[in-house]
Amino acid sequence: MLADSAWIVWLILAAVLIVIEILSLDLTFLMLGIGALAAAGASGLGAGGGIIVQVLVFVAVSLLLLFLVRPRLLARMHRGPGREGLSNADRLPGSQCTVLEPVTAVTGLVRLHGDVWSARSESGEIGQAETAYVHRVDGATVIVARSAPDLEDPPIHGA
Numbered sequence: 373m374l375a376d377s378a379w380i381v382w383l384i385l386a387a388v389l390i391v392i393e394i395l396s397l398d399l400t401f402l403m404l405g406i407g408a409l410a411a412a413g414a415s416g417l418g419a420g421g422g423i424i425v426q427v428l429v430f431v432a433v434s435l436l437l438l439f440l441v442r443p444r445l446l447a448r449m450h451r452g453p454g455r456e457g458l459s460n461a462d463r464l465p466g467s468q469c470t471v472l473e474p475v476t477a478v479t480g481l482v483r484l485h486g487d488v489w490s491a492r493s494e495s496g497e498i499g500q501a502e503t504a505y506v507h508r509v510d511g512a513t514v515i516v517a518r519s520a521p522d523l524e525d526p527p528i529h530g531a
Contacts (some may be wrong), residue, residue, distance in 0.1 A: 378426060382412030399442045407434030461509045466523050471502045475516060482516060489514045 389405035411430035469484040469491075475498040480491040482504060491504070495517040498504050504516040 378423060379412045379415035382408050382415055382426065382430075386412060399445055400438065403437035403442055404434050406437055407431070464506045464509050464514060465521055467506045468520075469504050469506060469514070469516060471498050471500055471504055471516075474498065474500055475504065480516075482514065484514060491516050493517065495519075 386405045386408035389401045389408060393399070393401035393405060407430045410433040411426045414429040415426050464484065467484060469482040469489070471480065471482050471491075472488065473479075473481040475482065475491045475493045477493055477496075480493065480498070482489050482491040484506065490513045492510075492513055492515055493504075494507055494515055498516065498518060502518070504518060505520040506514045507517050507521045508515045
């Protein structure tokens with residue numbers, strides 16, 4: 373009877389492995405769970421050779437996923453904050469803005485990407501209607517200067 377319903381055993385194993393993956397978030401058990409789903413498919417399709425073929429399918433698919441897919445997924449998940457991986461606030465440095473109220477070391481307002489932001493100056497007072505550049509974000513305030521910042525290294529929010 374177990375041989376006739378081996379696909380159910382593989383599906384249960386896949387479900388258990390995927391639940392473990394949800395708890396671990398390491399992608400290892402996900403790859404094994406997908407291997408178990410492939411073995412369930414082989415069993416459901418009536419693969420000749422019985423349990424041996426199913427185990428070989430499980431091992432082959434799991435190993436391929438572990439060594440070919442998992443490293444790429446992990447690299448994508450743990451990618452450093454290059455410009456394309458920045459949060460909205462971290463994309464602001466280097467942006468041009470228009471001064472709405474004079475910006476000093478203490479107070480000011482700028483229009484940035486259509487929104488009004490409170491601002492402080494790093495380089496003395498910047499007059500109304502002048503152009504300024506965001507150097508960094510400090511909470512809900514942008515720190516601006518007359519010159520554009522050097523953005524070789526991506527900025528760290530709040531730094």
